[in-house]
Amino acid sequence: MTELAPPSPPILVLASASPRRAELLRSAGIAFTQAPVDCDEAWLPDERAPAYVERVARAKADLALRPGAVVLAADTTVWIEDQVAPLMKAESREEAATMLKRLAGRSHFTTTAVAIADTRGAEVRWHPFAVTTRVWFRPLTAAQIGRYLDTQEWRDKAGAYGIQGAAAGLVRQIEGSYTNVVGLPLAEVVELLEKLGVG
């Protein structure tokens, strides 16, 4: 009897602890292993939101580099047009309330930067890109914000909301990729992975 070789692990490594990113990739039928990294995500003063997420996404991928793999990392942030500091994950209910107050009744941008590093050749080849989606929130009273905060869904999400949950009822309109707001611009990611022959 011939012995079967053990199955080889997927070439794609998702350098993320985010259940949402894993779920999105899975929903597209892509095989991957998940390797969370512990990355310093501190924002640098005056750093523009797109530059910030691009830097952090690359740093996350860098921490997960390994030979013979394609490593994918991403970073998502929420930002308001005329304000430099991005809205990160809120650390308290009060901070989340302040963020939602700033987002209410106007539009903002959600940018996800993706860093893909291909280590299958002699040198690491980087494929970075970023996608921005415009999101409009309806006007919100303090009581409506309070009810949203009660869901606890503001926790661990940039801008203190998750469009995939109860915050769908706060969003009037979006322009651009929906999955990008959830944490991974799926069409763009799948397109690039197809080009790289992965997935």
Ligand SMILES: Cc1cn([C@H]2C[C@H](O)[C@@H](COP(=O)(O)OP(=O)(O)OP(=O)(O)O)O2)c(=O)[nH]c1=O
């Ligand atoms: C705006 C928004 C953000 N988010 C999430 C996406 C990201 O997971 C998170 C932003 O934090 P990130 O630092 O981008 O990612 P993460 O810490 O969750 O995971 P990892 O660094 O391990 O990859 O906010 C939503 O789930 N829904 C939304 O509507």
